[in-house]
Amino acid sequence: MDGEQSDGAGEGRRFVPPGRRSGLPQLDFPPVRNGIDYLASVVEHLDEEESAVEPRDLKYAVLHLQAAAEVLLKARLLREHWSLVFKDPGRATRKDFDSADFESCSTGAAVERLRDIAGIDFEKKETEALSALAKDRNALQHYGLTHSAHAVEARAGKVLDFLMRFLEEELLPLLSGPERETAARDMVPVSDGVRNISSFVTRRLNRLRGELKGQESLTLQCPDCEQMTLVVVPGGGLCHFCGASWSSDESIAFDYLEARGETEEQIQLCPQCDDYALVEGVVFADDPNAAGALYCFACTARYTVGELISCAGCSRLWPIEADEDGGADPLCPECREQTQPESIG
Template identity: 40%
Template sequence: MNDQIEPQDPEESKSGAEQTPTPTAVPPQGKKKAERPSQRPDVSYTPVSNGMDYLVSVFQHLTEGEKPPGARALKYTVLHLQAATEVLLKARLSQEHFSLIFADPAQATYDAWQKGDFKSCGTLEAFDRLRGIARLPLDVNERKRIKELGESRNALQHYGLTHNAYAIESRAARVLEFLITFIHQHLIPGLDNWEATRVENSMDSFRLQLKGIETLVKQRMNNLRTELATVADVTVKCPDCEMWAMVADGREEGPACLFCHQVWADEPQSAAANYAWIVLGLDRHSAIHDGGDPPVTACPDCGRWALVTEAVTVKSQPDIAPLCFGCGTVFENLIDCEGGCGTVLDIAPDGESIPMCSHCIEIRYARF
């Protein structure tokens, strides 16, 4: 039996009989499908817009949400403020010449810079190159603040950090103040018109928000004004928050900052060393190496190694007032022992006292 498939009658088709679907045309092999346009924009930031975006985040964490900012907000304040500082300093450095943002400028190539395929210099190196090569008038005190900020960021990122919230907030305000001035004076003038306009528009908002942060800091200091007035002769700038609120009056719990509540419990020596190094920029090794006296020495009254001979107090500023962070004594007649032992003495200039310590007197006059 020869089975054949009869052609389908058009009329039968119209009557509702089942039809065989027309096969879909198969695209020729080797041809690519037409790509649909992406629904998401590319991630695109210039170095300057990247730095400004970090600043937006900083101000959001400091001024939005709970008041005062909580631990998480302050954590991201530190992380993003350090990132903004690094990016914006390097953006200005690249205006001088792109090779300066390379860790080793001698190895710089334009191609590597365009691709971003290189190791860049650190934040402090960028700061130093801006001062030394670009000859920008940047204050070395700002370098200290940026260094401290970087150390806090590294601790948070790699090890964890426990630090006083008030100190973080006041430090952040100072670095922000530096950055806003830096952007206005040194970065914007070298930008293209379109980018300069965008940055300046953001700056207006930043200035207003910074005023709010600084106002909170000032209000807190105003609240402490009466209490601090009674201890002005033994109050110095705090190495943690940089406010003139660190009191070293010989209190039992140790030196303490009334602003950020940092307490050097039973550690006046550590408080004195921190103050001398962070606030005054003095350290024992450098002082002795340069032929000077150590910044912290033994106190003639209490004997503890906590006397800062070049301390500046609220009452004495801008003059020095040698202050012991252990017993809270302010000295007026300090002299070095003439026996050459390095001991500091508190002897009135009356001409009657021997300008030597008891040990040196014993050695010198033992033969008599």
């Protein structure tokens, strides 16, 4: 909003008209921040780490989740044009918009306009979940809802999953400056809290199984969220559940070991790329019940325990090779070369 000022770093923003002394705090919730704040409330009510989710928690989670959906979808519409949030854009006036004196479009209409005008794709399951949530909200708000709490929570989990993706892909990248910084800060407790919501976790993991199909041999447990959704690449990786990313083989190897209670001394020299990025006991999604592989976070080389031997000379791990007698050669090529007698010219 124009004319906003902050009266202190690290504190909530307060609206202070130019030339006027700061008084009581004023409401300051522009669209994206307002939507994220609703999501924060949803997380607080559904966070099973804090306490068991009671019917009253679920009630307010549904009400605030529906509010978050409406606000965030319309916030994206505003990026196209302010008139699109009117129920009838043909009769929209700037005066009514600036005074917030108008009837806005429904959630369903917002989805249709975002699809037709902004070119945003929505999956059928996402629109169905939004529609079901709207019905639950209306029943709670006006008539009282008698329904299975687990069913309502599961539907809420689907919408929460959708809104997190919608924010990450369609809204946050469009923000800049202080607005982006504020949104990123406000999203931290939301991103942390959703990990404790079983319905969200189940829904998101089910969707990610489809997205990550074919990448199981490169997918392992994320050190941050502990979900089997970290897809590794040479020198780094990206978790598709919590969004954590690494661009250094040293940092990802260290974080992976630290999550297991181990230290960087466990990192070994890779026989393929000669980088200290080889970690033992790494479990992949394509074989989750295995004891673990030897995996290099630098070059993505992967070995089973029986494929490598400890060199008798320098102790580094090396692929087992046969010696002249047909047995396992206990030396790596470098040590073997050093032990061979020099040829006489």
